Amino acid sequence: MGLVFSSLWNRLFGASEHKIVMVGLDNAGKTTLLYRLALGEVIESSPTVGSNVEEVAHRNVRFQVWDLGGQDKLRKVWATYYVGATAVVLVVDSMDRTRLPTLKQELDALVGSEALAGAVLLVFANKQDLAGAMTAVEITESLQLHGIKDHGWQIQACSATTGEGLYEGLDWLTHALKNPART
Numbered sequence: 174m175g176l177v178f179s180s181l182w183n184r185l186f187g188a189s190e191h192k193i194v195m196v197g198l199d200n201a202g203k204t205t206l207l208y209r210l211a212l213g214e215v216i217e218s219s220p221t222v223g224s225n226v227e228e229v230a231h232r233n234v235r236f237q238v239w240d241l242g243g244q245d246k247l248r249k250v251w252a253t254y255y256v257g258a259t260a261v262v263l264v265v266d267s268m269d270r271t272r273l274p275t276l277k278q279e280l281d282a283l284v285g286s287e288a289l290a291g292a293v294l295l296v297f298a299n300k301q302d303l304a305g306a307m308t309a310v311e312i313t314e315s316l317q318l319h320g321i322k323d324h325g326w327q328i329q330a331c332s333a334t335t336g337e338g339l340y341e342g343l344d345w346l347t348h349a350l351k352n353p354a355r356t
């Protein structure tokens with residue numbers, strides 16, 4: 174009865190669930206970030222083959238987060254996960270300058286994807302705990318984020334290992350999903 178009541182309450186008073194797809198090149202830190210958010214712990218990850226999915230709750234919003242494998246061959250199936258996603262989280266390894274052009278190509282593909290029309294985009298500039306990491310501003314320029322006109326977007330510097338910046342990113346997502354027109 175309690176469960177029925179709470180789900181009715183949630184439906185009436187705004188708790189909502191959103192499907193989020195989390196993409197990025199291999200080694201960016203997606204799986205580390207997912208489990209840091211879902212479990213509050215840093216897990217020892219290995220390269221993802223396929224996907225992981227976890228529920229993350231933040232400020233009365235539930236996110237069903239799909240963490241997709243980022244290796245070259247696996248990127249081709251990212252689009253099969255896009256249906257029904259209201260947000261995309263792009264995780265960037267801020268140490269990985271050499272693969273920014275590859276990342277830009279993947280970003281262009283996802284921004285142009287019809288299945289993601291109307292989805293908001295959160296870019297996590299991850300691994301900020303490492304000396305020499307690119308800043309969020311550098312990544313914004315390299316990926317030409319200001320050119321994205323059809324999606325609300327935000328970039329957030331973070332570290333999946335220390336947890337820095339992660340909740341600021343979720344705060345933005347929560348706000349953006351409630352007020353899509355104003356992002």
Ligand SMILES: Nc1nc2c(ncn2[C@@H]2O[C@H](COP(=O)(O)OP(=O)(O)OP(=O)(O)O)[C@@H](O)[C@H]2O)c(=O)[nH]1
Pocket residue numbers: 197198199200201202203204205206218219220221222241242243244264299300301302303331332333334335
């Ligand atoms: N220093 C540091 N290392 C990190 C951070 N996030 C992830 N890593 C490390 O980066 C490596 C790759 O992390 P994963 O989470 O497996 O990367 P992934 O994006 O899921 O990779 P794929 O599954 O192959 O797409 C691991 O050794 C992590 O411990 C971070 O914020 N700082």
Ligand SMILES: [Mg+2]
Pocket residue numbers: 203204205218219220221240241242243
């Ligand atoms: Mg992974």
